[in-house]
Amino acid sequence: xxxxxxxxxxxxxxxxxxxxxxxxxxxxxxxxxxxxxxxxxxxxxxxxxxxxxxxxxxxxxxxxxxxxxxxxxxxxxxxxxxxxxxxxxxxxxxxxxxxxxxxxxxxxxxxxxxxxxxxxxxxxxxxxxxxxxxxxxxxxxxxxxxxxxxxxxxxxxxxxxxxxxxxxxxxxxxxxxxxxxxxxxxxxxxxxxxxxxxxxxxxxxxxxxxxxxxxxxxxxxxxxxxxxxxxxxxxxxxxxxxxxxxxxxxxxxxxxxxxxxxxxxxxxxxxxxxxxxxxxxxxxxxxxxxxxxxxxxxxxxxxxxxxxxxxxxxxxxxxxxxxxxxxxxxxxxxxxxxxxxxxxxxxxxxxxxxxxxxxxxxxxxxxxxxxxxxxxxxxxxxxxxxxxxxxxxxxxxxxxxxx
Numbered sequence: 001x002x003x004x005x006x007x008x009x010x011x012x013x014x015x016x017x018x019x020x021x022x023x024x025x026x027x028x029x030x031x032x033x034x035x036x037x038x039x040x041x042x043x044x045x046x047x048x049x050x051x052x053x054x055x056x057x058x059x060x061x062x063x064x065x066x067x068x069x070x071x072x073x074x075x076x077x078x079x080x081x082x083x084x085x086x087x088x089x090x091x092x093x094x095x096x097x098x099x100x101x102x103x104x105x106x107x108x109x110x111x112x113x114x115x116x117x118x119x120x121x122x123x124x125x126x127x128x129x130x131x132x133x134x135x136x137x138x139x140x141x142x143x144x145x146x147x148x149x150x151x152x153x154x155x156x157x158x159x160x161x162x163x164x165x166x167x168x169x170x171x172x173x174x175x176x177x178x179x180x181x182x183x184x185x186x187x188x189x190x191x192x193x194x195x196x197x198x199x200x201x202x203x204x205x206x207x208x209x210x211x212x213x214x215x216x217x218x219x220x221x222x223x224x225x226x227x228x229x230x231x232x233x234x235x236x237x238x239x240x241x242x243x244x245x246x247x248x249x250x251x252x253x254x255x256x257x258x259x260x261x262x263x264x265x266x267x268x269x270x271x272x273x274x275x276x277x278x279x280x281x282x283x284x285x286x287x288x289x290x291x292x293x294x295x296x297x298x299x300x301x302x303x304x305x306x307x308x309x310x311x312x313x314x315x316x317x318x319x320x321x322x323x324x325x326x327x328x329x330x331x332x333x334x335x336x337x338x339x340x341x342x343x344x345x346x347x348x349x350x351x352x353x354x355x356x357x358x359x360x361x362x363x364x365x366x367x368x369x370x371x372x373x374x375x376x377x378x379x380x381x382x383x384x385x386x387x388x389x390x391x392x393x394x395x396x397x398x399x400x401x402x403x
Contacts (some may be wrong), residue, residue, distance in 0.1 A: 021163050029167055043152070062116050090145070282351060304360070
């Protein structure tokens with residue numbers, strides 16, 4: 001760490017931060033970049049604890065940043081995976097209506113897919129569902145061939161490594177915790193627990209800590225990050241044949257969560273989940289994890305309580321499933337009626353950085369703000385991993401005011 005002076009500093013080396021560093025390095029190959037990560041390795045949080053799905057963009061509001069960035073980002077991600085031999089598969093998925101009450105919602109999703117130019121979507125009848133997924137039962141489904149699976153941690157690591165390959169003066173620094181940024185003439189001083197670094201531009205992509213870091217830099221916030229834990233189960237090896245690719249339920253349109261689904265992972269395993277429950281620790285991955293600061297901040301924020309008031313019944317149902325394998329499997333049995341308790345075992349969990357506004361609304365789209373030349377990515381919800389390369393372009397546009 002002999003070099004303390006960089007042209008650009010990116011704080012947060014998850015997949016959005018690493019993609020931003022990579023895109024910035026491509027644009028300015030002679031400029032030096034420091035990519036700072038507080039963990040001992042990259043991909044420890046949302047990047048490495050999601051479903052591993054390449055999203056198609058079929059669900060999102062047409063014209064939104066999410067929709068546009070997902071479409072463009074998916075194409076860029078697949079091209080990147082091909083170029084650098086990242087394990088991926090465009091396996092496709094089906095969104096299944098299990099009874100007639102879900103058909104109107106399914107049609108709404110299909111129409112969104114048409115508006116979003118989601119390639120190749122088509123309806124499947126009950127027999128066609130069984131042809132694709134013999135253990136899944138439904139009355140109608142949408143087949144989405146552009147959806148897929150990928151190794152996001154491998155993608156994250158490759159993006160981060162490329163910055164120093166393009167410019168040897170650029171580097172990734174792990175175990176480096178961001179403290180604050182101060183200003184000195186035309187430069188910015190980035191304070192960390194490894195010392196201070198100078199840069200012309202500073203960009204923070206810090207996910208679960210994004211609001212706190214923005215507050216350190218006196219950025220105006222109209223939201224707070226509240227963690228929601230998602231628990232996953234996985235099929236025991238002898239039952240993995242029961243899912244061929246990706247199978248999703250028809251989601252509740254009031255929530256940004258897609259419901260528990262079946263995902264054939266890139267390593268051949270099959271995961272089921274996640275649920276979505278309020279987390280008492282932003283980075284606590286056990287059901288009993290607790291952090292006083294995280295809990296206090298969340299539960300003294302009026303937006304959290306307004307959200308709870310709107311959806312308390314669903315919240316209670318989610319908590320019941322979180323502590324009951326039987327209830328979790330019962331939810332999965334809506335899609336796969338013959339699934340047995342013994343077919344699945346607990347595996348990982350993840351925490352979603354959910355931005356909530358003061359009125360208790362979940363902020364559903366990307367939010368990037370600039371304060372005194374410091375760029376804060378405040379909200380990068382799913383499909384952020386799929387769209388990381390497109391989001392990076394948006395971040396760079398904000399940083400250099402090119403739009």
